[in-house]
Amino acid sequence: MTTETIHRVDARGLACPMPIVKTAQAIATMSSGELLEVLATDPGSTKDFVAWSRTTGHALVEQDEEGGVFRFLLRRK
């Protein structure tokens, strides 16, 4: 069984556009194919991450929400 390294960004409590800004900063330091998990509480983040993934080409692999915390799993292109 292989375990993939997952990079993480905790953007809970940050207002728009900082969750996306922190994500862009983090993904720039990663290698192609690596995973990034982002936690956010900004209510606009669901649409923002879908749009950001579509435009930048970094795949949005998973997304869910629990107790007002949104979780996004992205794979660097």
Place this chain on the structure above:
Amino acid sequence: MGEPLAISLFSGTDDKLNAAAVLVAGAAALGRPVHVFLQYWALDAFRRERIDADRGLAPEAGAEGEAAVRRLRSLGGASWSETLRSAKEIGEVDIQACSLSMDLLDITEADLDPLVDGVEGVTAFWSTAEVGQVLFI
């Protein structure tokens, strides 16, 4: 590379500067080159010595608006200048001071915060704004 965005930033109150900074950061995150032209009261806000000063809100904010912004600040929201610095880290953001406004406000390049990349005239602004969208804030 996305479609370029040009912004003529004229307003110098914290709410409008913040709205502009959020738009710039969002565009930068999507890979759109952003060119910001600082005019009048917006340029005044970029003075190195006073970039963190409280610049008030637009008249339409009213008392309720002021209370809402104070609450956001107390929660540790990023200031407009911090948001712009982040935008420059993640994307292609060029911030230029309008030379006429420099004369009007008696500002020299040495007075300006390092966020400002240079000084240009309106012709240079429109020349780079020939492609893409233009906003006036």
